[in-house]
Amino acid sequence: MKNIRLTIEYDGTRFNGWQKQPNQRTIQGEIEKALKKITNQEVCIHGSGRTDKGVHARGQVASFHTQSRIPEDRFKVALNSILPKDITIKNSEQVNNDFHARFSAIGKEYSFLIYNHRIRSSLVREYSYHVKYDLNIERMKRASEDFIGEHDFRSFMTSGSSIKDTVRRIDKFTINRDNNIIKLRVSGNGFLYNMVRIMTGTLIDIGCGKLSEDIIPSILNSRKRDNAGHTAKPQGLYLEKVFY
Structure with a gap:
């Protein structure tokens, strides 16, 4: 099991905020949907915090655990190939298993x-x-x-x-x-x-x-x-x- 940290940029204009919600377009929802496509697994990502509708990010951070064999640095390439243009994964890296995007932030x-x-x-x-x-x-x-x-x-x-x-x-x-x-x-x-x-x-x-x-x-x-x-x-x- 690997723990992957993503650094994310997004234009929040056409999203209903970060947090996944039923029948709403959200950043978390789009990334989790893309991760399922490339890993064939249900993946839950944890953001450093929730940004509201219309709020943008240059350095949002999220983390998730996965059993996928995709190399850590290839997650950003794979995700950027299928994510909508208003979300960009700037970096992907493997971190310690106890790292949590929200609870580890200082x-x-x-x-x-x-x-x-x-x-x-x-x-x-x-x-x-x-x-x-x-x-x-x-x-x-x-x-x-x-x-x-x-x-x-x-x-x-x-x-x-x-x-x-x-x-x-x-x-x-x-x-x-x-x-x-x-x-x-x-x-x-x-x-x-x-x-x-x-x-x-x-x-x-x-x-x-x-x-x-x-x-x-x-x-x-x-x-x-x-x-x-x-x-x-x-x-x-x-x-x-x-x-x-």
């Missing part, structure tokens, strides 16, 4: 793209969040510094989640602008449901003057979702890397 890095212009873009509409009002990027940068460190991020999690431990550590948060594109990049030891999108929406609200730039600490201390900003749309979000 951190993740995400990016978020904002298209900041009065007029929408037809070309990047599925790959960025359109914000038509002017954003003060310096205010956003200063505010983002208050996310760094270990905090209780319950205020930045979608209401109704059953997660009990909401303490997470943010190691790095950068914001840069290139013409009309603003790119946020954040890494940490873990993220709650919709945490990056709510952090981004809050920074957007700060950037346009709806919220003060020094409000992040009080939002964190309140532990109330209603005190944070809006949830940014999913198409701007990318899972960049998973750390092990």
Whole structure:
């Protein structure tokens, strides 16, 4: 029995998220279907985490056990030959049997793209969040510094989640602008449901003057979702890397 780790890139536009669901097109479902074709076995893959509908990935990681005799590095070739064009296996390798894509992870890095212009873009509409009002990027940068460190991020999690431990550590948060594109990049030891999108929406609200730039600490201390900003749309979000 071999344990195989896949590094996966995908365009989430036409998927109903990562997790396999009945009668829905999902990334997990498409990869498991392709694996069955090449191994003639039912294979269950485990992702590092679930990305939502419309969310993209450059470095998603998944693992699975198999009795197939296909060489480890040939899985990516075989899978890419039959997977739809919006999923690419960037690497396949054999790992220790105790490796698990989700439970072995020690951190993740995400990016978020904002298209900041009065007029929408037809070309990047599925790959960025359109914000038509002017954003003060310096205010956003200063505010983002208050996310760094270990905090209780319950205020930045979608209401109704059953997660009990909401303490997470943010190691790095950068914001840069290139013409009309603003790119946020954040890494940490873990993220709650919709945490990056709510952090981004809050920074957007700060950037346009709806919220003060020094409000992040009080939002964190309140532990109330209603005190944070809006949830940014999913198409701007990318899972960049998973750390092990």
